[in-house]
Amino acid sequence: MSPNLRIASRFLTARKRAMLMSLSCIVLGVGLFVVTQATTSGFELFFIRTILGTNGAIRIEDKIQDTIRSMAAAGNEGGSNFRIAMRNEGKKYIEGIEEPKLLTDALRRFANVAGVSSVLRGGVYIRSSFRTEAVQVFGINLDDQLRVSDLEHQIVQGNLDDFRSSPSGALLGREMADRLQLDVGASFVLDALGESRRYRVSALYETGVSDIDRVRVYLNMGEARSLLKRPTGASFLQVNVYDKDRAPQDAAQIEATLQYSAASWQEREKVWLEAFRALTYSSAITVSVFTLIAGLAMFNTLAMIVMEKTKEIAILRSMGYTRRDISRIFLWQAAIVLMLGTVAGWALGAVVTYAISYIPIRIRGILSADTFIVNWSIWHYVAATLISVLMVMAASLIPARRAARLEPGDVIRGTAQ
Amino acid sequence: MSADESSSSGLRPPASGLPSPASGLPSPASVLRTPASDTVALRCANIHRYLGTGEGRVHVLRGVSFEAHRGQVEAVVGPSGCGKSTLLYLLGLLDRQEEGDIWINGRLMSNSSDAERTAARGANIGFVFQFHFLMQEFTSLENVMMPMRKLGRLAESEMHDRATQLLAAVGLGDKTHRLGSQLSGGEQQRVAIARALANAPAIILADEPTGNLDQRNSGIVFDLLTRLAKENGQAVILVTHNPEIANRCDAVRPMRDGVFV
Incomplete structure (x- = not known):
C-alpha cells in the first residue's frame, strides 16, 4: 500500500458521518441509475421486438415513379451525363x-x-x-x-x-x-x-x-x-432482416435499386423511439441528481477535512511529502468512497432490477407485458460508474488542490505563534 | 561515539539504506556535502524576511547569517516576535526568504524548486514542533515510519525495525502500538523526536520542543534530543524561551528585532 493511500484511508475515519452521507448518495445514485436504465431500455427493446415481430424490419409499399420534373432536376445537377437520381421533389408514388x-x-x-x-x-x-x-x-x-x-x-x-x-x-x-x-x-x-x-x-x-x-x-x-x-x-411486402440495425441502409438501398418506397422500422416508429430515448435520458438525468448530491457531499466533506487537517498537511510537507502527494491523499479519499459506493451501487442496482422484473404490471397498447421488463446490460453499470466518477472526482479536485497549495510555513507559524 | 554507546542508547544503525553518520558509513546527507563545508550542515547568509501585507508588513528578519555544525546543539533565544521561528522555518525550507541564501549540506537551496526543497526536507531535515503534530489516527510506530515510507530507502521490515529501535531509544518501546491520541503530551513529543530522527537527517530543527511540557518532561525531551543528535552527528538548531534549556546547549544565539545580537 502506498503511503498516500495509507494516510488517505485513515483520514477517512476523521469524518465518518459525512463520508457515510457521500457513500450513501453514491450507492443510491449508481443503484437507481442502473435500475432506471434497465427498465426504460427493457421496455424500449421489448417495444422494438414487438415492432419487428408484427410489422417487420422493412415495409415496401409503393412504386416510385419519377416525373419529368424530378428527372430534369437530377439531369441538370449531373451536368451533361443524364442519370436518374433519387429526389423527393416531383416524385410520384403508385400504390401497392x-x-x-x-x-x-x-x-x-x-x-x-x-x-x-x-x-x-x-x-x-x-x-x-x-x-x-x-x-x-x-x-x-x-x-x-x-x-x-x-x-x-x-x-x-x-x-x-x-x-x-x-x-x-x-x-x-x-x-x-x-x-x-x-x-x-x-x-x-x-x-x-x-x-x-x-x-x-x-x-x-x-x-x-x-x-x-x-x-x-x-x-x-x-x-x-x-x-x-x-x-x-x-398491398405491401414485409421484410425481415438478419441485422436489424442495418435496416435503414438496406431500405435506402432497396429504394434506390428497386424504385419502391421502403421504410425501415426505425423510420416507421420514429415517434415512439424518440419518446423512449427522451424517457431514458430524462430518467438518467433525474437519477444523476443523487450522484450530483454525492459530489457536493464529497466536496463538503473533503473541504472540512482539509480545514481540520492543516497541521497534519504541514507536518507531512515537512517530512518530504510533495504537493502532489497531498493532493493524492485527498483524491484517494474520494476514490475509496467512490469505489465502495460504486460497488455497493452495482449490487443495489442488480438486486432491485431483479426484484422489479418480478413485479406484476399489465401493459397493453404499444406492447404486451405482464411484468416489468428489464434489460441486463453491462453498459448501464459502466455509464453509472462513469457519471459517479466524473461528479465525485470533479468535486474532489478543488479541496485536493486547496490542500496541496497550503504553505506549511504559514500553517505552522499560525499555530505556533 | 562508539558502537557500544550506540547500542546502549537503544538506537542501532539501520540494517541498510539509511546508515547513521555515527556508524562510519556515509549518510544520505553526506553525499551532497562539499569538502570545504565538511562540518557545516547548514548555512545561511544575509536572510531577510517580511511578513504581512500593506501597512501591516513587518521586516521580521533583517540580514541574518548563521552556521550550524554537525554534532552541535545550537539554541536560538529571544523574545516573542523577534523572528526565531520564522528563521527556523526558512532554514527548514518550509518558507521562502525575500533575500539571502541558504545552503543545506553545502548545496544552495535559495532558488531551488518546490520539488527540490521538498526532497531536501525529506532526506536532510527533521522537525520537532512545539505542538507535536502527530497524526492522531496513526500509532506511534506508524508515525515514526511515515517519513521513512515517503523516502522509500528501506524495506518495510527495515522501516519497522528502525522505528521500533527509535521508539525504544526515546523510552516508548512498550507503546509502539498506541495511537497518538492515547499518549500524554510528553510521550507525543518523544514520538515526534523519534520521527524527526527517522530518516537520519543531517539537521534537526526544533521549535520550542519543550514549550508545551512540564519541567520533568522538558528535561527528558531535551536530553533525548541532544543525546541522540550528538550520537548520530546531527546538527541541532533549537528555538527556545527556556533559559535553562538554552544554557545546556553548545552555543546560544540571542536574537532581537530580526538580527542576532
Missing part, C-alpha cells in the same frame, strides 16, 4: 406492389434480407352476433409471414395448423375478439364490396399493440384476394 413475386425474388438477393412476405390489405366490416365493426383484412401466405414476424408466438388461443388447412379460417386479434365476443371456433361475417362471407376463428393472437390487435384480421392469401377482388398484386 404490381409484381410481388418478381420483387420478392429481387429482395432475396440482398445479403441482409432474411425473409419476405407479400400482404394484401383491404378495409372490410366484421359482423358477429354481438356487434359490427370496421376492420382490416390482411391476406397472407402463412409460411412466408411466419418468416417475417412472431405471429407463431403471438397466438394465445387456437392453433395455426387449423388456419393453414382451412380456407375459411381467420386469425383475430384478442382485443377484437373480446369486443365482438368471439372465441376460437366461432363464426363471423366479413362484408366487403357488397358481398358477405362467413369465416371461422382459427386462432386468436395478441401482439400487445392495440392498433393491430383491434383491427387486423388475417386471412389466407387466396381467400383475401377473392374477398377483396384483387386477383393479382399485393
Whole structure:
C-alpha cells in the first residue's frame, strides 16, 4: 500500500458521518441509475421486438415513379451525363406492389434480407352476433409471414395448423375478439364490396399493440384476394432482416435499386423511439441528481477535512511529502468512497432490477407485458460508474488542490505563534 | 561515539539504506556535502524576511547569517516576535526568504524548486514542533515510519525495525502500538523526536520542543534530543524561551528585532 493511500484511508475515519452521507448518495445514485436504465431500455427493446415481430424490419409499399420534373432536376445537377437520381421533389408514388413475386425474388438477393412476405390489405366490416365493426383484412401466405414476424408466438388461443388447412379460417386479434365476443371456433361475417362471407376463428393472437390487435384480421392469401377482388398484386411486402440495425441502409438501398418506397422500422416508429430515448435520458438525468448530491457531499466533506487537517498537511510537507502527494491523499479519499459506493451501487442496482422484473404490471397498447421488463446490460453499470466518477472526482479536485497549495510555513507559524 | 554507546542508547544503525553518520558509513546527507563545508550542515547568509501585507508588513528578519555544525546543539533565544521561528522555518525550507541564501549540506537551496526543497526536507531535515503534530489516527510506530515510507530507502521490515529501535531509544518501546491520541503530551513529543530522527537527517530543527511540557518532561525531551543528535552527528538548531534549556546547549544565539545580537 502506498503511503498516500495509507494516510488517505485513515483520514477517512476523521469524518465518518459525512463520508457515510457521500457513500450513501453514491450507492443510491449508481443503484437507481442502473435500475432506471434497465427498465426504460427493457421496455424500449421489448417495444422494438414487438415492432419487428408484427410489422417487420422493412415495409415496401409503393412504386416510385419519377416525373419529368424530378428527372430534369437530377439531369441538370449531373451536368451533361443524364442519370436518374433519387429526389423527393416531383416524385410520384403508385400504390401497392404490381409484381410481388418478381420483387420478392429481387429482395432475396440482398445479403441482409432474411425473409419476405407479400400482404394484401383491404378495409372490410366484421359482423358477429354481438356487434359490427370496421376492420382490416390482411391476406397472407402463412409460411412466408411466419418468416417475417412472431405471429407463431403471438397466438394465445387456437392453433395455426387449423388456419393453414382451412380456407375459411381467420386469425383475430384478442382485443377484437373480446369486443365482438368471439372465441376460437366461432363464426363471423366479413362484408366487403357488397358481398358477405362467413369465416371461422382459427386462432386468436395478441401482439400487445392495440392498433393491430383491434383491427387486423388475417386471412389466407387466396381467400383475401377473392374477398377483396384483387386477383393479382399485393398491398405491401414485409421484410425481415438478419441485422436489424442495418435496416435503414438496406431500405435506402432497396429504394434506390428497386424504385419502391421502403421504410425501415426505425423510420416507421420514429415517434415512439424518440419518446423512449427522451424517457431514458430524462430518467438518467433525474437519477444523476443523487450522484450530483454525492459530489457536493464529497466536496463538503473533503473541504472540512482539509480545514481540520492543516497541521497534519504541514507536518507531512515537512517530512518530504510533495504537493502532489497531498493532493493524492485527498483524491484517494474520494476514490475509496467512490469505489465502495460504486460497488455497493452495482449490487443495489442488480438486486432491485431483479426484484422489479418480478413485479406484476399489465401493459397493453404499444406492447404486451405482464411484468416489468428489464434489460441486463453491462453498459448501464459502466455509464453509472462513469457519471459517479466524473461528479465525485470533479468535486474532489478543488479541496485536493486547496490542500496541496497550503504553505506549511504559514500553517505552522499560525499555530505556533 | 562508539558502537557500544550506540547500542546502549537503544538506537542501532539501520540494517541498510539509511546508515547513521555515527556508524562510519556515509549518510544520505553526506553525499551532497562539499569538502570545504565538511562540518557545516547548514548555512545561511544575509536572510531577510517580511511578513504581512500593506501597512501591516513587518521586516521580521533583517540580514541574518548563521552556521550550524554537525554534532552541535545550537539554541536560538529571544523574545516573542523577534523572528526565531520564522528563521527556523526558512532554514527548514518550509518558507521562502525575500533575500539571502541558504545552503543545506553545502548545496544552495535559495532558488531551488518546490520539488527540490521538498526532497531536501525529506532526506536532510527533521522537525520537532512545539505542538507535536502527530497524526492522531496513526500509532506511534506508524508515525515514526511515515517519513521513512515517503523516502522509500528501506524495506518495510527495515522501516519497522528502525522505528521500533527509535521508539525504544526515546523510552516508548512498550507503546509502539498506541495511537497518538492515547499518549500524554510528553510521550507525543518523544514520538515526534523519534520521527524527526527517522530518516537520519543531517539537521534537526526544533521549535520550542519543550514549550508545551512540564519541567520533568522538558528535561527528558531535551536530553533525548541532544543525546541522540550528538550520537548520530546531527546538527541541532533549537528555538527556545527556556533559559535553562538554552544554557545546556553548545552555543546560544540571542536574537532581537530580526538580527542576532
